[in-house]
Amino acid sequence: MIRFLKRTWAIIKRPSVHLSLGFLSLGGFVMGLLFWGAFNTALELTNTETFCTGCHEMRDNVFVELQATIHYTNRSGVRATCPDCHVPHNWTSKIARKMAASKEVWGKIFGTINTREKFEEKRLELAQHEWARFEANDSLECRNCHSADSMDITRQSKRAAEAHERFLFTGENTCIDCHKGIAHTLPDIGQAMLHKSSDPNVTELQTFLRTD
């Protein structure tokens, strides 16, 4: 093996005697293109709903939940698929998200969420990752389809129009602040917020009541 590697290295190191520099650089360029293309194609393949719901953790939990919502069927027939909401469109964020997702795939292989119960236990943590992401990017994925500028609030219900006018257009809140759980069943948020509260009164109360 070592010998093979040494020989290969020697071939690579030795300047080419038979091929012109022009051919080599062109060839390199073409190979580069091919690799890049293959890499992106592989990315695109993992970027479909069939891939996302290929494992039963997703198919039996979040996918079934999505099917009952407006983002699966509606009067206009426009659908949101998993990557529409979960994968950023620009390249760097996309790669970053994929690396993070690899951890979730790891979780599958080692069976950390292989039953509904285990999934429910993990759901809060998974959901909090998503909320943090939406908060950090000002709900970018929602805005890829829904533009606040194109919203005609005169055509919305009074409740919607007032909320959007007071909090969305002023930039005080972003979509995910008010629209949690539009695609999946929600975990117990209240309990979680109480536990990580930094309010000194809450911490004092917790030690008093010994709730954790």
Next chain:
Amino acid sequence: MTQTARIPTLAALIVALAAPVLAQQSVATLRGPADLAENGPAQPIPAVVNSDIRQVRNYPEQPPLIPHKIDGYQITSDYNQCLTCHSRTAIEVSQAPMVSITHFMDREGQFLASISPRRFFCTQCHVPQSDARPLVENEFVDVDTVLDYVTSHGGSD
């Protein structure tokens, strides 16, 4: 049998034969007149009233009707979406009416610190309305009408 006796008999016979046919046309079942093995045409689903205008209660104890749509609102043991707008602390942002104090009472009439478990599943008592045409005419009169009637009849009856 005389000629005159025969006519009523004939009439009775016709009625007896026609009755099932008439009945078949007039008795409305939920699934409509389709054959047993077939599915009838689906009726259009009436739209939910989403007017955001609070409705009159027909009697003081009535759980008020929900004047907005609640499609997809989750009420599970983990989460109650109604309370994200109707809880004590949420109403400043949502400008919704707060759940009244009765929602904090247990069945002994004690006030609890948060929504009583027996009031947690809101849609047990509160329902939105759709603009469907009523199948049966409603002859309900509310208590004010009854009171008016009683006073106009001199307080008796």
